[in-house]
Amino acid sequence: MLIVQSSQPTEILISILSYTLTLANSDFSLFSRPDKNDSTFNELLSNVMLHPGDYIKDIFQKPVGAEVTARGWVKTIRHSKGISFIQLNDGSGFTDLQVVVDHQTASEEALKEISTGACISVTGELVESPAQGQAVELKGNSIEVHGLADAATYKLQKKGATMEFLREIAHLRPRSNTFGAVFRVRNAASYAIHKFFQERGFAWVHTPIITASDAEGAGAMFGVTTLDLMNPPKTQEGGIDWAEDFFGKRSFLTVSGQLEGEIFAEAMSNIYTFGPTFRAENSNTPRHLAEFWMVEPEMAFCDLDDDRRVAEEFLKYIITHVMDTRMDDLEFFNKRIDDTVLSTLETVVNSDFGHITYTEAVDILEKANKSWEFPVKWGVDLQSEHERYITEEVFKKPVVVTDYPKEIKAFYMRMNDDGKTVRAMDVLVPRIGEIIGGSQREERHAVLVEKIKAMGLPLEAYWWYLELRKYGSVPHAGFGLGLERMIMYLTGMKNIRDVIPFPRTPGSAEF
RNA sequence: UCCUCAGUAGCUCAGUUGGUUAGAGCAUCUGACUGUUAAUCAGAGGGUCGUAGGUUCGAGUCCUACCUGAGGAGCCA
Numbered sequence: 269m270l271i272v273q274s275s276q277p278t279e280i281l282i283s284i285l286s287y288t289l290t291l292a293n294s295d296f297s298l299f300s301r302p303d304k305n306d307s308t309f310n311e312l313l314s315n316v317m318l319h320p321g322d323y324i325k326d327i328f329q330k331p332v333g334a335e336v337t338a339r340g341w342v343k344t345i346r347h348s349k350g351i352s353f354i355q356l357n358d359g360s361g362f363t364d365l366q367v368v369v370d371h372q373t374a375s376e377e378a379l380k381e382i383s384t385g386a387c388i389s390v391t392g393e394l395v396e397s398p399a400q401g402q403a404v405e406l407k408g409n410s411i412e413v414h415g416l417a418d419a420a421t422y423k424l425q426k427k428g429a430t431m432e433f434l435r436e437i438a439h440l441r442p443r444s445n446t447f448g449a450v451f452r453v454r455n456a457a458s459y460a461i462h463k464f465f466q467e468r469g470f471a472w473v474h475t476p477i478i479t480a481s482d483a484e485g486a487g488a489m490f491g492v493t494t495l496d497l498m499n500p501p502k503t504q505e506g507g508i509d510w511a512e513d514f515f516g517k518r519s520f521l522t523v524s525g526q527l528e529g530e531i532f533a534e535a536m537s538n539i540y541t542f543g544p545t546f547r548a549e550n551s552n553t554p555r556h557l558a559e560f561w562m563v564e565p566e567m568a569f570c571d572l573d574d575d576r577r578v579a580e581e582f583l584k585y586i587i588t589h590v591m592d593t594r595m596d597d598l599e600f601f602n603k604r605i606d607d608t609v610l611s612t613l614e615t616v617v618n619s620d621f622g623h624i625t626y627t628e629a630v631d632i633l634e635k636a637n638k639s640w641e642f643p644v645k646w647g648v649d650l651q652s653e654h655e656r657y658i659t660e661e662v663f664k665k666p667v668v669v670t671d672y673p674k675e676i677k678a679f680y681m682r683m684n685d686d687g688k689t690v691r692a693m694d695v696l697v698p699r700i701g702e703i704i705g706g707s708q709r710e711e712r713h714a715v716l717v718e719k720i721k722a723m724g725l726p727l728e729a730y731w732w733y734l735e736l737r738k739y740g741s742v743p744h745a746g747f748g749l750g751l752e753r754m755i756m757y758l759t760g761m762k763n764i765r766d767v768i769p770f771p772r773t774p775g776s777a778e779f
Numbered sequence: 780u781c782c783u784c785a786g787u788a789g790c791u792c793a794g795u796u797g798g799u800u801a802g803a804g805c806a807u808c809u810g811a812c813u814g815u816u817a818a819u820c821a822g823a824g825g826g827u828c829g830u831a832g833g834u835u836c837g838a839g840u841c842c843u844a845c846c847u848g849a850g851g852a853g854c855c856a
Binding site for chain 1: 780789790791805806807808811812813814815816817818819847848849850851852853854855856
């Protein structure tokens with residue numbers, strides 16, 4: 269058996285269809301190559317594409333005796349005298365379909381061409397399985413081989429791979445149990461996010477990826493330029509003349525869509541952003557990426573108390589949806605990755621979140637009979653160890669901490685009447701610590717102007733942000749959720765690089 | 780960016796106070812087995828010990844630099 273290499277898309281498709289292994293008549297040399305003129309591209313496409321009802325997850329729902337075709341990638345194949353077993357998976361669910369092929373209807377020689385990683389279609393009858401391990405299995409009558417996978421060089425083995433190794437084969441890792449489950453959960457969580465907001469009348473706003481305002485001060489930004497770095501235009505002072513650049517000024521990849529989100533909240537009332545975000549920090553930890561996805565709702569006519577309630581409802585909704593739709597994957601994580609995943613998620617869904625102020629939190633921490641690596645003192649930001657103590661040991665459930673000292677929070681957070689604290693909130697959950705950060709925004713023009721000045725930020729850069737406070741200003745609030753941190757929470761995965769398809773970190777942008 | 784640890788077969792690892800021909804399991808290949816479930820059993824092949832220097836009669840092992848990865852810190856989502 270050979271694989272035809274071709275470069276034209278239509279030829280590739282035809283060669284995919286040409287390796288039909290006809291098992292029913294025991295003549296394994298029958299590999300017909302259909303005349304290219306026999307079929308149009310569209311007809312070929314409709315023949316190979318999976319439709320609802322065709323996925324392996326759907327096949328499990330069909331009655332015993334049904335004639336079905338299963339398509340997917342071989343996870344393992346086992347040969348015995350007279351019979352072979354294939355575990356087939358198309359990514360639609362965690363459970364593999366077991367395909368059974370009798371050597372009286374198919375030659376062992378031909379079956380041994382098929383190995384882990386090969387892509388095949390199998391047609392046959394769905395039957396009750398006589399053995400332990402699965403309720404039903406597919407009794408294969410004919411197998412179509414789309415693409416073989418050389419067993420001697422295929423890198424994704426059946427066992428023994430570390431997360432670090434799988435990261436190096438990111439083009440193959442979605443086919444593994446763990447990563448198939450991770451990305452199904454990621455998809456389900458993403459859908460739940462949209463569903464939650466859409467059901468509540470929030471509009472999804474596509475805030476820009478490229479921005480010219482570097483004034484937020486939320487960390488280092490990636491520059492975007494079309495200038496020739498070897499020979500950039502210079503100003504008279506000798507610096508780079510950004511006026512000559514593509515956008516006529518220095519521009520960057522966004523670090524947050526919040527400020528633009530506020531514009532739309534003050535026009536469409538309730539909105540959310542959901543998209544990629546970039547930080548050029550040289551931070552190399554299991555919790556940081558240079559490119560990650562963030563969800564940022566922004567609500568008009570909303571104070572911090574409402575903000576807090578939305579955040580609680582939001583987290584519970586995502587978890588509930590994933591538990592309802594991807595319990596097969598969650599059970600795998602609970603069994604193989606972290607045996608506290610399910611109990612933690614159930615705790616979050618079934619508890620009313622606690623609520624304390626920063627001042628109360630500091631009081632609790634000072635009175636705690638613990639030796640902190642970082643001493644606690646009013647005015648100093650809470651460390652991870654403090655956050656986890658409060659949520660895991662004091663409350664034993666999620667806690668929202670509000671009203672932080674103004675010095676340790678961003679300029680746009682609304683000043684409290686005490687003049688010392690701002691209407692900020694952090695949602696802390698067991699095992700992770702902070703998962704959501706948010707605030708009520710400063711809607712009073714004069715107060716915001718003073719705040720920007722006090723923090724030494726340039727007023728001009730915020731001209732439009734300040735105008736929102738001059739024309740039809742209203743109390744409003746919002747928060748941010750890092751999608752990957754949520755996926756880590758849902759799956760128990762320990763490294764953020766393993767919950768995003770293609771991680772970007774300092775020194776690494778492969779694939 | 781700083782601190783710590785690691786890098787030996789395709790993968791996961793062992794390798795003693797420096798010692799002559801570097802091992803295992805899995806994977807691969809060959810064979811056996813009529814229902815397997817990380818199949819099992821028998822046999823075979825497979826290594827520039829991260830890279831470059833250095834110390835030594837002799838380096839996988841000791842030293843230096845660099846590269847890559849992981850954990851911790853800072854920053855945060």
